[in-house]
Amino acid sequence: KVASIGNLNFDIYLRISELPGPDENIEALDLYTGGGGSAANFAVAIARMGLGARFIGAVGDDPLGDISLRELLAEGVEVAVKRVTGVRSGVVVVLVHPDGIKRMVSFRGANLGLTPADLTPDKFEGVNHIHLATGRTELITKAKEIAREVGASVSVDGGTALARKGLEIVRATVEGVDVVFMNHVEAKMLANTGDHRSAVEKLAKELKVGELVVTLGPLGAVAYRGGKLLHVDAFKVAALDTTGAGDSFAAAYIAMHLRGRDLYEKLLFANAAAAIKVTRPGARSSPRYDEVRSFLES
Ligand code: ADP
Structure with missing residues (x-):
């Protein structure tokens, strides 16, 4: 079983023809809503690979939190989630302009309520791999300790939030991952x-890690x-939406890693797996194991 630690969001996509000016109200051309948050996307992608998946994170005590959790459960993902009272669940609003440029506003909200103290060994029962889709170094450090205790391997996808912390902090945080x-x-x-x-x-020289994997978008x-x-x-495909491509990539990579x-x-x-994902809209459109196999055979 693979545990994924980090953000769970409710994503709201609005397709617009122009940006609104100050105090102006424009009409959206289209609306799409769906689950998001890197760690939650990873957990769904892992479940679709046919592996046991458990999401560890935090939501608020609001309806959007309920919807987000229901979506994970419907995908067969187990949840070990902290309910934070008086705080809203994480929400991301994405404005999609006709030129394809995305403008995103993220509200981390209840996601920030997850603390190292919440990462207790009981949440990791039966877990043989822990994935951290978060740049929060305190969570990564605590998860590494737990992994040693329960005998799990560890992967980290810290995103821009981790990279911004600089080489010295990143080196210490990911050592041994x-x-x-x-x-x-x-x-x-x-x-x-x-x-x-x-x-x-x-980075290969600087970081003391088992494997370093760098994704290059359309270059593989x-x-x-x-x-x-x-x-x-990379595979040559007509990319429609690259949201969540990195999460889909990481989940497929870890699924194969765990198979040796x-x-x-x-x-x-x-x-x-990521090539299939980018041909489909939404952050949670990663493929199933068999779909990737047939893609590779075709
Ligand atoms: P992130 O989504 O985290 O920014 P990348 O943009 O590097 O990461 O994409 C992750 C992976 O998704 C790439 O390594 C590649 O396999 C796949 N990918 C991304 N964009 C394309 C594309 N235009 N065509 C084919 N594969 C793509």
Whole structure:
């Protein structure tokens, strides 16, 4: 069973033709709502890989929190969720302009109510892998301790929030982690270089982790382990919505990692899962295991 720790959000997408001016009210062309939050997306993607999934996070005592939890349960994800009273659940509003540019406003709300003290060993019963989709170093540090206690492996996808903390903090926080994921923007920010190749090489040297995996959007992904660096191209697809591509990628990668596959197979499979995801709208449209297999065979 795989535990995923971090944010759960209710996403509201509004398609607009122009940005409203001050005090102006415009009409949206279309509305889409659905579950989001990186850790919750990862948990759903893991369940679709056919593995046991448990989401560990926090919601408010409001209707949006109820909806968000119901969506996870409907996907077969177990929830070990803290209810925070007097605080709203996490919400993200995404304005999608016709030029494809997205403008996002995130309210982290109840997500911030999850503290290291909430990560108690009982929540990790039967868990053999812990994934942290959060940049909160205090949660990562506590989860590493628990992982040692319960004998689980650990992966971290800290996003921009972690990369912003700088190399020194990131180095200490992810030390000893089995797999660290980041996208090329975060890798370049952290390595303080404009070129993804030199960023990966620098981070490979600096970070004491089992595997470092850097995703490159339409260029695929690279992984580094024990002196070996491997790049695998992305699949050529018509990308419709890349929201959650990184979560889909990480879940597929971890599913293969737990099956003991080699770097090439993990990267290939994860690129395929993410390629399917980007052809579909929404943050939770990651494919099932069999879909990825048929995609790879076609
Ligand atoms: P994030 O979504 O975290 O920013 P990336 O943009 O690097 O991460 O995308 C993650 C993965 O999704 C990539 O490594 C790749 O496998 C896949 N992907 C993203 N964009 C495309 C695309 N346009 N075509 C095919 N695959 C893509």
